[in-house]
Amino acid sequence: MHWKPERRMKLCSAHQFSGVTGYELGNGHFRRPLMTSMMYLAGDIMIDTGPPNMRNEALAAVSDKTISRILLTHHHEDHSGNAAAIMRAKQVPAHGHAITIEKMRTGFDILPYQHIMWGKAERAGILPFPESIDGSTCSLVPVHTPGHSRDHTAFFEKNKGWLFSGDLYLGSRVKYFRADERIDDTMNSIRKVLKLDFDSLFCAHNPRGKNGRAALAEKLDFLENFYGEIWRLIDGGYSDRAIIGRMTKGEVRLVKLFTLGNVSLERMVREGIRAVGKQGGGAPATR
DSSP, rough: OOOOSSTEEEEEEEEEEESSEEEEEOOOOSSSOOOOEEEEEEEEEEEEEGGGGHHHHHHTTTTOOOOSEEEEEEEEEEEHHTHHHHHHTTTTTOOOOOOHHHHHHHHHOOOOOHHHOOOOOOOOOOBBBOSSOOOOSSEEEEEOOOOSTTTTTEEEEETEEEEEEESSSSSSOOEEEEEOOOOHHHHHHHHHHSOOOOOOEEESOOOOOHHHHHHHHHHHHHHHHHHHHHHHHHHOOHHHHHHHHHOTTOOOOOHHHTTTSSEEEEHHHHHHHHHHHHTOOOOOOOO
């Protein structure tokens, strides 16, 4: 299913998985969007709501759909941006982690590139997760998975082998981190969910309908090797500056420039250095 965009730069499309519909939304400023975001509908449960600069398209996508509740993986505007609008339109509650609830209640600042990419999320009254998240076709269990953000939460459906992973995955070989991401927490969160039995990985930006667990395990291997290399360089006496210079060769400078340094490979290296220091110079963490 496709909707005719208001402008050629907008992308609005639906993707069908087994029992799940993913609505891909993105607003580009240079032809195609630089990044799109997915909001999912599993039966009558919505997971995430897309970016606020795609509000009309998000509302149109679900205008004829039955929704009983909304679940937010975290507060970032490309996930929470249309929560308030869909809550009003469908007269349904939305649920999130305690930090998500507070961020959505008071509002939160975003940087210029986030205004350009996604827009600012409207404030909304979010409720805590209920003890049982039961919908018309599935039952979801929230799993706290900090790292990308402190409030990050995934949702597991054990009977169908689904994991709605928000931004836990993104890709098997990530090229940069946000300034507020934590590599040690991310690795621990991935280890936690890899103990679950799932195959479909409903990532908010890069879904894997099949072999999702293997893809997430590949990301953990990549991060462990990345972290391990930083640990070895520190153990070998390299300075922070030398490690950054060595490990940022080939960095996509445009991303760093566009985000004013908030998102970069350098941020990822600096985060690895911080995590090794936090561990006190011990051996790299592994599964």
